[in-house]
Amino acid sequence: MQPLPIRPQTLAFDPVNALKWVRGTADWVGLRFVQEAQQSRGIRNQKPETQNYALERGVQIEVLIDGHLGYASTSDLTEAGLKRAATRAAQLSKKAAASKVFTFTPDLRPQAVGKYMSPVVQSPDELTLQEFISFLIEASRRLKVSDDIVNAAADVMFTETHQHVVSTSGTDFAQDFLLWTTNFTATAQRGGETQRRSLNGPVARCVQGGAEILDREFLLRECETVGRQALELLAAENCPTGKMDLILAPDQMLLQIHESIGHPLELDRILGDERNYAGWSFVKPADFGSLKYGSSIMNVTFDPSPKGEFASYGFDDCGNPARREYLIENGILVRGLGSLESQKRSGLPGVANFRSSSWNRAPIDRMANINLEPGETPLEDMISSVKDGVYMEANSSWSIDDYRNKFQFGCEYGRRIQDGKLTHVVKNPNYRGVTVPFWRGLQAVGRAQEVGQFGSPYCGKGEPSQVIRVGHSSPPCLFSQVEVFGGGQ
Numbered sequence: 001m002q003p004l005p006i007r008p009q010t011l012a013f014d015p016v017n018a019l020k021w022v023r024g025t026a027d028w029v030g031l032r033f034v035q036e037a038q039q040s041r042g043i044r045n046q047k048p049e050t051q052n053y054a055l056e057r058g059v060q061i062e063v064l065i066d067g068h069l070g071y072a073s074t075s076d077l078t079e080a081g082l083k084r085a086a087t088r089a090a091q092l093s094k095k096a097a098a099s100k101v102f103t104f105t106p107d108l109r110p111q112a113v114g115k116y117m118s119p120v121v122q123s124p125d126e127l128t129l130q131e132f133i134s135f136l137i138e139a140s141r142r143l144k145v146s147d148d149i150v151n152a153a154a155d156v157m158f159t160e161t162h163q164h165v166v167s168t169s170g171t172d173f174a175q176d177f178l179l180w181t182t183n184f185t186a187t188a189q190r191g192g193e194t195q196r197r198s199l200n201g202p203v204a205r206c207v208q209g210g211a212e213i214l215d216r217e218f219l220l221r222e223c224e225t226v227g228r229q230a231l232e233l234l235a236a237e238n239c240p241t242g243k244m245d246l247i248l249a250p251d252q253m254l255l256q257i258h259e260s261i262g263h264p265l266e267l268d269r270i271l272g273d274e275r276n277y278a279g280w281s282f283v284k285p286a287d288f289g290s291l292k293y294g295s296s297i298m299n300v301t302f303d304p305s306p307k308g309e310f311a312s313y314g315f316d317d318c319g320n321p322a323r324r325e326y327l328i329e330n331g332i333l334v335r336g337l338g339s340l341e342s343q344k345r346s347g348l349p350g351v352a353n354f355r356s357s358s359w360n361r362a363p364i365d366r367m368a369n370i371n372l373e374p375g376e377t378p379l380e381d382m383i384s385s386v387k388d389g390v391y392m393e394a395n396s397s398w399s400i401d402d403y404r405n406k407f408q409f410g411c412e413y414g415r416r417i418q419d420g421k422l423t424h425v426v427k428n429p430n431y432r433g434v435t436v437p438f439w440r441g442l443q444a445v446g447r448a449q450e451v452g453q454f455g456s457p458y459c460g461k462g463e464p465s466q467v468i469r470v471g472h473s474s475p476p477c478l479f480s481q482v483e484v485f486g487g488g489q
Contacts, residue, residue, distance in 0.1 A: 007383035013077055015164045016172065018059070021079045021169060021362065022350070024088035025095070028106040029086070030167035032317060033057075036360035042155040043136040045144070050155065061085045065093040073360040105487035108340045109167060109318050116175040116314030119307045120210035124158070124178065127211040132156070135216050143186040144222050145227035148234065151187035152227070156180065156214070157203075169317045169396035179310065179469065180213045181457045184223050189229035194231035195427060197226050197412055200251040201394035206310040206455030206471065210214075229371065229413055232425045237428040238486035239414050245389030245443075246431055246482040248384055250452025252411055253474035255395040257370055258456065259436040261300055262470070264404035265327055266461075267338025267346050270364040278461045279402030282435065283333070288348055291333040294439030299373040300328040302337065302351045310455030310471035318363065321351035327351075331440075338365050354398045357466035364462050372474035375445025382444045382478040384420040387455035390484050391415045391422060392429045408432040410487075428487030446475025 015033045023029055035057035042050030058075040059082060070093025136154040143152035159179040166172050182205045185198040199205060199222050207213050250257060264281040268274060283291070290301040304313050304322035313322055320340055327335050336342075338350030342365050355366040383391070397410035414429030415422045455471035 002265070013057070015059070015166045018077070018082055019166045019168070022061055024086055024090060026062070026063040026065050026090060028109060028168055029108060030062040030165065030171065032060045032062070032163045032359065034312070035162045036159060036358065037081045038157065038159040038450060039137060040155065040157045042153065043133070044153050045151065046137050046140045048133065056358070060359050060362070061089050063089045063093050064104060064106060064109075065090060066097035067105070068093050068097035068100045069104055070094075070149070071362045072131060079105040079430060093179040100346055104341065104344075105161050106169060107342060109169060109171070110320060110340075111170040112165070112173045112315050112321065113171065114173045114259045114314055114318030118176065118178040118208040120178065121212040122210045124211045124367065127214070128336045135214060139184055139220060139223045143184060144229045146231055148188050148190050148231060148456045149186050149227055150189045151185070153183065153185045156181040156221070161441065165315070165317065165319065167319070173214065173315050173316065173319065175313055177208060177313075178210060179206070179208055182219075184219070184226055188225040188234050190234050191360075192232070193234050195230055196396070197230035197233060198394060199223065199226050200454060201254070201396070201412065203457060204251055204254055204394070204454045206469065207453070208308050208310060208312060225379065233427045234415065236425040236427040239390060239426040240416075240486065241485040243481045244484055245417070246479045246484060247379075247386070247391040247417065247476055248479070249387065249391070249393040249476050250450070250474050251394045251454055252392055252409070253372060253452075253477060254454040254456070254472045255398055255409060255473045257300070257372055257474060258367070258459070258470065259398060260404060261327070261366040261402045262329075262337065262370045262437070264435065265337045266365045266367070267336040267342035267348060267350055270336065271346055273341065277336065277463050279404070282403040282405040283345060285348060287333055288336060289332070289334060292331055292440065293333045293436060294331045295326050296331045296441040297375055297445050298328055298331045298439055298442050301325065301326055301371050301373060302335070302353065302368065303371050304368045306369060308452070309369045309453055309473060310469055312471065313368065316352040316354040316363070317356050318354040320354065322352040322368070325351050334441040337367060339363070355468060361466045362461070363462065363468070366461065366468050367459060367470045369471040371472060371475070372445065374448040374451055377444040377446060377478070378444050379450055379476045382476065383417055383422055383444070385444070386417040386478070388419040390429055391417055392431070405435050407435065409467060417439060429484070430486065431482050431484045433482055438482070441480045441482065442477060443480045444478040446477065448475070
């Protein structure tokens with residue numbers, strides 16, 4: 001019997017031919033086909049726990065009539081099914097056009113032709129399901145470095161997404177993504193104390209690529225380190241409380257960037273579209289070009305181009321070519337996270353970030369890769385400059401208000417910094433702040449060699465809800481005089 005591959009075969013669908021069935025009398029028609037196969041494999045304490053596989057495929061048809069856009073989706077990919085969806089989209093567009101608040105034009109759906117593919121060194125076809133599961137079992141075993149490790153979890157989610165977009169304006173582009181999300185976590189317990197440590201935070205290790213992403217030798221070594229650090233936390237003292245300098249590792253900068261830069265810069269949120277669900281933003285339209293968001297060494301880009309980063313792509317869902325743009329340059333806010341639609345409505349500069357979570361959701365303004373550009377200060381120099389502070393790694397909890405202004409974040413693992421040296425481990429490290437004062441306190445940014453690339457598969461927004469994938473990269477960063485506290489405070 002042949003070994004089972006981890007990639008089952010799927011059926012083909014031709015969007016170019018399908019567009020001929022639904023052109024109709026609209027001013028413009030677009031068809032977006034999405035097929036996604038996702039498998040989740042999980043091992044807990046060296047025993048299989050999660051073995052799920054799901055496949056979904058469908059089409060969203062978008063029409064422009066009387067200056068209004070209408071959408072309808074279907075998983076019935078027959079000619080009759082697509083025509084029914086197109087008719088429904090046209091009906092919705094005509095009905096809503098009578099009370100539209102903004103007039104859209106076909107130029108908001110530019111012609112786009114091309115292809116994008118995730119970078120692949122080793123084809124996933126070379127990895128059998130047996131090898132996949134065996135690796136996870138061994139990872140779970142390596143996490144359990146002691147009997148005090150009561151839970152050793154190794155989970156991988158592998159997602160293959162194919163997107164093909166065509167339109168009456170000549171758009172014809174396809175994008176293929178191979179997406180990996182890994183989670184290796186050890187939970188330690190002794191007496192009444194429980195501590196959890198994971199590899200860079202739960203599901204933060206998110207990457208595009210082939211089977212080379214599962215670098216088994218490296219990951220197994222890291223799993224042993226995770227287990228040992230979980231034991232260290234059991235014996236550690238609580239994080240101190242007070243204002244002190246704070247160094248955040250790249251795997252915590254992930255969350256800091258996401259919540260206090262990414263979400264507040266979304267133009268649809270600033271315009272008020274998200275206020276009923278995901279909230280507004282403290283950022284005002286007049287702030288672009290003038291607001292001193294952070295210190296002069298703060299440079300943040302929207303960049304869907306780095307190979308392997310979780311939200312890299314070639315085009316957004318309206319066909320706008322993806323390109324690198326500064327959001328914050330030398331500390332000054334210069335650009336928002338807004339699609340062509342939001343740019344037209346607001347009159348503000350934006351980016352190619354019109355994205356949907358699937359075939360049955362309309363695209364909205366979303367983050368993609370939001371990256372803090374590297375600086376010039378080695379981590380060791382940051383540490384040596386701190387008289388009294390804390391170094392923190394890997395997010396464990398987060399809370400931020402509806403305006404993305406006041407926040408409080410917790411981390412898994414901390415180390416005290418005393419007189420320029422890393423000293424003992426501290427448990428339950430937390431910090432809080434207000435977005436602009438916090439970023440204005442940015443004192444040092446690590447070098448390019450120290451950049452970590454992480455992400456999340458679970459960024460939620462929109463009504464109806466959409467959960468989408470985002471990427472964030474950053475070096476370690478030093479912030480001055482931050483309010484730090486331990487657990488229970």
